[in-house]
Amino acid sequence: VATGELSPAVHEHHTSTGLDNTKMAMWAFLGSECLFFGSFISTYLLYRNQTADGPTSAELYDIPYTSVSSFVLLMSSLTMVLALAACQRNDQRGMRAWLLATALLGMVFIGGQIYEFTEFAHEGLALSVSPFGSSFFVLTGFHGAHVTVGILMLLLLVGMSMFNRLGPDDSRKVELIGLYWHFVDIVWIIIFTVVYLIPAR
Amino acid sequence: MSQYAEAQEDLELQHHPGPGQYVKIAVILGILTALEVAISYVDALSDVLIPVLGALAIAKFVMVVGYFMHLKFDSKLFRYLFVTGIGFALAVFTIVLVIFFSAEGGPSPGGPGG
Numbered sequence: 254v255a256t257g258e259l260s261p262a263v264h265e266h267h268t269s270t271g272l273d274n275t276k277m278a279m280w281a282f283l284g285s286e287c288l289f290f291g292s293f294i295s296t297y298l299l300y301r302n303q304t305a306d307g308p309t310s311a312e313l314y315d316i317p318y319t320s321v322s323s324f325v326l327l328m329s330s331l332t333m334v335l336a337l338a339a340c341q342r343n344d345q346r347g348m349r350a351w352l353l354a355t356a357l358l359g360m361v362f363i364g365g366q367i368y369e370f371t372e373f374a375h376e377g378l379a380l381s382v383s384p385f386g387s388s389f390f391v392l393t394g395f396h397g398a399h400v401t402v403g404i405l406m407l408l409l410l411v412g413m414s415m416f417n418r419l420g421p422d423d424s425r426k427v428e429l430i431g432l433y434w435h436f437v438d439i440v441w442i443i444i445f446t447v448v449y450l451i452p453a454r
Numbered sequence: 455m456s457q458y459a460e461a462q463e464d465l466e467l468q469h470h471p472g473p474g475q476y477v478k479i480a481v482i483l484g485i486l487t488a489l490e491v492a493i494s495y496v497d498a499l500s501d502v503l504i505p506v507l508g509a510l511a512i513a514k515f516v517m518v519v520g521y522f523m524h525l526k527f528d529s530k531l532f533r534y535l536f537v538t539g540i541g542f543a544l545a546v547f548t549i550v551l552v553i554f555f556s557a558e559g560g561p562s563p564g565g566p567g568g
Contacts, residue, residue: 270531272531272532277531280532285539286539287539287540287543288546291540291543291546291547292543292546294547295551298547299551320491324484327480327483327484328480330480330483330518331522333522335473335476338472435518438518439514439515439519446490446511450494450507451504451507452494452503
């Protein structure tokens with residue numbers, strides 16, 4: 254234990270619910286994340302019409318472009334769940350391929366978001382220009398940060414698999430990171446509708 | 455892991471959808487997204503735009519949570535944890551709305567304080 258290696262006794266713990274503690278902790282964490290993003294979405298809805306002298310959402314948003322980004326993130330959820338299915342049947346190559354595909358789709362999404370932010374900045378929208386700008390960048394920026402963390406975790410899983418540190422007994426690790434990944438996807442489902450598709454008055 | 459936990463995990467895996475079903479769900483999600491975008495361009499639906507888009511977003515949300523995150527098949531305890539978070543988020547939103555609109559008569563250009 255002192256060297257960082259957990260003893261089998263630590264691994265084979267019993268829980269009062271009979272459920273895995275790490276999975277329980279992940280669901281509790283995701284529940285708290287609902288509150289985190291719920292607060293930012295609420296703030297955006299309150300300030301979306303307060304553009305001061307800056308550009309409005311109608312002048313900025315490119316719906317076809319964001320639709321493609323949304324589709325890319327949605328499909329990354331499919332590749333993530335296929336990676337988990339491959340892990341559970343001990344298909345290491347398949348799992349690595351699907352994990353890499355998921356990370357790649359996430360990178361495409363983040364690349365699209367960086368491009369969008371750059372375009373908006375050229376149009377005159379900044380964090381301090383208006384309440385609309387602040388709430389938009391904070392909400393979508395935090396979501397992008399979550400996606401970036403997800404990509405890093407996916408690449409870590411790929412690395413572990415390449416060094417044979419991710420066997421069929423470790424499918425829980427893939428499942429937990431998968432839960433996190435799907436969560437950033439469902440947050441985007443809400444953001445896409447509330448921020449982009451429902452027009453500001 | 456306890457025998458009960460192992461049995462629980464095996465039971466979960468038996469009920470999880472297969473790769474073919476995951477692809478079908480992804481296709482449905484893609485179609486719903488295309489529908490959302492198309493609807494947002496239809497002027498005739500502007501009066502019902504918010505409820506229709508809201509319903510489609512909730513449908514997509516439930517499908518991802520239920521099938522991809524396996525909440526439909528897993529222990530109800532996970533569902534309670536997640537739904538509690540959503541409940542708190544909705545409560546915060548409602549409280550903020552009530553405070554804003556009752557104290558200030560609506561958000562002003564200068565923010566909550568005017």
